[in-house]
Amino acid sequence: MTGDAPAVFRLAGRPVAEYTWAPDLPVGLAPRPYLHPVRTLGGTVVTELTPPSHRHHLGVSVAVAEVDGGNFWGGRTFIAGHGPAWLDNQGSQRHVRWLRRTDTELSQALRWDTIDGASLLAERRIIEARPLDDDAWALDFTFTLANVAERDLPIRSPAAHGRSGAGYGGFFWRAPSPGACRVSADVHGHRAPWVSVGGPAWTLVFAGGDPATRADRWFVRTRDYLGVGSALAWDAPLVLAAGESVTRRVVTVVADGELPDERAAAYASQLVS
Template sequence: MVEIIEEGTQLVIRIGEQEFARYNFGSNLWKPYLYPVRAANGLSLVADAPVDHRHHHGFWVGHSRVNGHDFWQERHNSGRIVHRNFEKVVSGGELGSFTEKCDWISPTGDVVLTDTRTFAFHDTPPDARLFDFEIVLRAPNNAPVSLEPTNEAGIPYVRLADGLTVKSGGTLVNASGQRNEKGTYGQRSPWIDASGRIGRLQCGIALFDHPDNPAYPTPWFTRDYGPVSPNFGLFQEEPIVIAPRRPLRLRYRVYAHSGDVEAGRVAAVFEEFLQSLRQVESSDQPMESPVGRSE
């Protein structure tokens, strides 16, 4: 059973009576984010405000060039991504979820972008946790919103915990077997995995690109010191333009596993993800009418 419980300015996600993650949405924050995201031993797979980049927060969303405004850094001239409300919270079943609305507010107080984001957590064992992330970005007024190419962007962005980063002894691997920043940076792949040792546990976290996303399979932004992001906008010359009444929808699955990329069955779990999408698509098709058919 997946339970989602509000405690102050956090949503606590519990799966099978064990805490898996917390979503932080307080008004004092520069942006909402998911931290911690726990491995089977209870330690976090992601880092919050590490000393080298204090503006990195677990699993989060940000962009430094939104109509000329910075929603990446956390400085006097930066914008804020502000929690507006939770549209829906589903708790107590095999799938728990919440949907949140956020405003991207510039330093001058203007709402330059809005988003609706949904997290859906599956009731799976501690050594194979799954959650889905969807975000829909909208132009709030009758003018387009431009997301300029930049490496200071992540929709979403994951900051790995020490132990999973290449710098601290971990390994990055993509679907082609390319490794670490040297092999994976800018390379297109339907998934990427980071694994290593946290405490005494060999474990990892993988991100799966949804096949309906733009530029699938996405090119990845990776750094050996910890960031991982499906940043397709960085690797193109023109900006991403979100037109009025034409929102940008992005979807991903996250897989938190024990073992490395092989022991954690990352490639197989990604194929299961694709198969689940095919089953949904086939169930959405109208049934063929038996009228007029001959046996």
């Protein structure tokens, strides 16, 4: 793993995910590192990158609709009383340095900069790939955001501006449509220890890896596209004071085939205990 080439996660010699850490993307997509493709152990790809209808969806990433007026989600910004609008406010996440880099674990320092180049947040990100059994592995994703601006920073979703149900922002996974999509429970806008989505060929099980993440609500969309996220600020701002930080951890089981809910629940319990 050298230069700007994607970092490749491998388990038992098999590539299971690629991490593009220095992306060359248009400003309007809110450039940020992302995981794509992510694969099951059997080789099925379970992420999508820049799909035509939502080009700012970048596989697996940390994306926030608004940090102090800056758009770190990409695309249009939702304005109360008006709706989505194109603004010149897209920020970017910039790689600073590696703290650890192996075939199964990455630890990285990043900066979240406004379109004008001002740093708002410093991030420490840890991503690990762990084997589970012959049919499944786990992607363990932890990020800590620290306010490096000399003022309070409000983190908001479009729902905080009145867009009903649009509480997204935080860890987000854009998945390909499996055809007949199966969701373990209707948790959109609600708290739950875990949620699974998928179809006959593959299943993803998302679990909050710590109490703070389990206290967040899930964003789960199956109409028009399949996307799952853990929401930092559902319908009210999360305000970080100067120097304050927030940490979230999401563990995702990537499995071949269709998992019954009992097995999905057992995986989730095993990984966050």
